[in-house]
Amino acid sequence: MARPTILLNRQTIAEHIQIASVISAIERAMADFERGNDYLPPKAIYQLPVPAAFAACIAGYTKAANLMSMKIGQERTHNVQRSLPTTNSWIMAFEPESGELLMICDGTLPTMYRTAAAAATGIRHLARGDASTLAVIGAGQLGRQCVRAAVATRSFDRVFLHDVVPETAQQAATELSAQLGIFIAAVDAQVACQEADVIVTATNSRSPIVLSDWVRPGTHLSCMGADLHEKIECEPKLLPRCKIWSDQTEHCLQRGEVSQAVEHNLLSRDCYVGTLGQLINGDSDGRSSDLDITMFDGVGIGIQDTTVLRAIYDQAVEDDLGVRFAFS
Ligand SMILES: NC(=O)c1ccc[n+]([C@@H]2O[C@H](COP(=O)([O-])OP(=O)(O)OC[C@H]3O[C@@H](n4cnc5c(N)ncnc54)[C@H](O)[C@@H]3O)[C@@H](O)[C@H]2O)c1
Structure with a gap:
């Protein structure tokens, strides 16, 4: 039976995962990537026909995390004037063999974590x-x-x-x-x-x-x-x-x-x-x-997103975080 999808917001991630805990995972992932076990398709960058509006689709799979991730990122530089964040993203985590959608979560904080790491x-x-x-x-x-x-x-x-x-x-x-x-x-x-x-x-x-x-x-x-x-x-x-x-x-x-x-x-x-x-x-x-x-x-x-996502998913399962949702 398909597992329910976990929905997780930024606040829950912030409360349960600290940046210091992902630095060594990112270091290992960058080293593993060079050994050729992972999959990194090209990024797709879209420039929308509205002022200062970019979107990106970034995917990755790592053998170590046994996960595939897909992130949609949005950048709106003019959001400063709207008192909204200039960058926002959402990530999906998939079980690589079955294709099950394991989690949809805020992608902004995980992106900051993996980049800072x-x-x-x-x-x-x-x-x-x-x-x-x-x-x-x-x-x-x-x-x-x-x-x-x-x-x-x-x-x-x-x-x-x-x-x-x-x-x-x-x-x-x-x-x-x-x-x-x-x-x-x-x-x-x-x-x-x-x-x-x-x-x-x-x-x-x-x-x-x-x-x-x-x-x-x-x-x-x-x-x-x-x-x-x-x-x-x-x-x-x-x-x-x-x-x-x-x-x-x-x-x-x-x-x-x-x-x-x-x-x-x-x-x-x-x-x-x-x-x-x-x-x-x-x-x-x-x-x-x-x-x-x-x-x-x-x-x-x-692959950096995939790595951070594995840590977040495991924590969400262990501590029963977020909301469980069945799409079918
Ligand atoms: N390399 C990566 O993997 C990666 C990941 C995430 C974000 N980013 C990029 O990092 C940048 C920052 O993202 P963020 O979410 O922190 O944005 P943010 O809007 O929260 O912060 C950007 C900060 O830079 C300041 N700034 C802009 N121009 C400046 C200048 N000329 N001199 C000094 N400060 C200046 C702004 O005032 C603002 O405080 C963006 O370009 C984003 O796309 C890169």
Whole structure:
């Protein structure tokens, strides 16, 4: 008999799953993916004929999670004026052999979790051992989770937050500093970048924020916000100074931080040292000196959703969370 579908909202996920619990699962998933057991179809991106309206369909299957996931994401940059979130998504989880629909849940928080976990995995494997100052550029949904994931991965003495809306950065700094018990201050972009050993970018900007002159030798950057070709967070002339790893190279060459630099002939298509999964598996070189500037270019891949979804589904079954619904 078919299992009922679990319906789960964002609040229930937030109450029962913490970001720190998914970081090592994401790290393992990125390594497993390189061993060829999983399935990652191309992302489908749709630009709607209404202002600033994008949708994405992202799927994945992983053998380790024994799950197939399908996510529909929506981005509406103008939602700021409507006091609505700029990004929203919903995910479905399927049993791979029977095709049963096991769960439909909020996809926004799982997306923030898996993306922040990937950013933190980049920090774990690429930042200098003595890195002690973190800068997070963008203090929205993703930026806040990136702070949580980064400090769960490394101990940072100082965290600087920057947002184009200063009140957003100030509010995030106050809340996160109280929750995490560490020094977090809202500052301008130049101070954040110049002081940082590690920079995480998490904005939806269409123009560069992190200027090359502000980035010191030895810095690590996890660049997560630019997940469309139109988006950019780092000044293009910074990129040739960096050693760069992708989450999945073909996906990154189509969109994200590197794609525009390749289009403008500042970088070649073979600019990546490797993928983060290859690095974790020991199949790619890593940082070779304390003077290297390293960059993890993460545009987000479906197998990360699948991995987080397995943790959420198991928790929902174990704790009888959400609502059970039979479609037939
Ligand atoms: N790589 C991935 O896998 C992945 C996953 C999820 C989201 N994203 C992307 O991450 C970005 C952030 O998503 P979110 O849900 O946190 O959005 P959000 O709207 O909650 O937050 C974005 C923040 O960036 C700030 N910002 C915009 N332009 C800026 C600039 N020029 N300088 C400084 N701050 C600026 C905004 O004020 C806002 O606070 C989006 O582009 C989203 O598509 C990527």
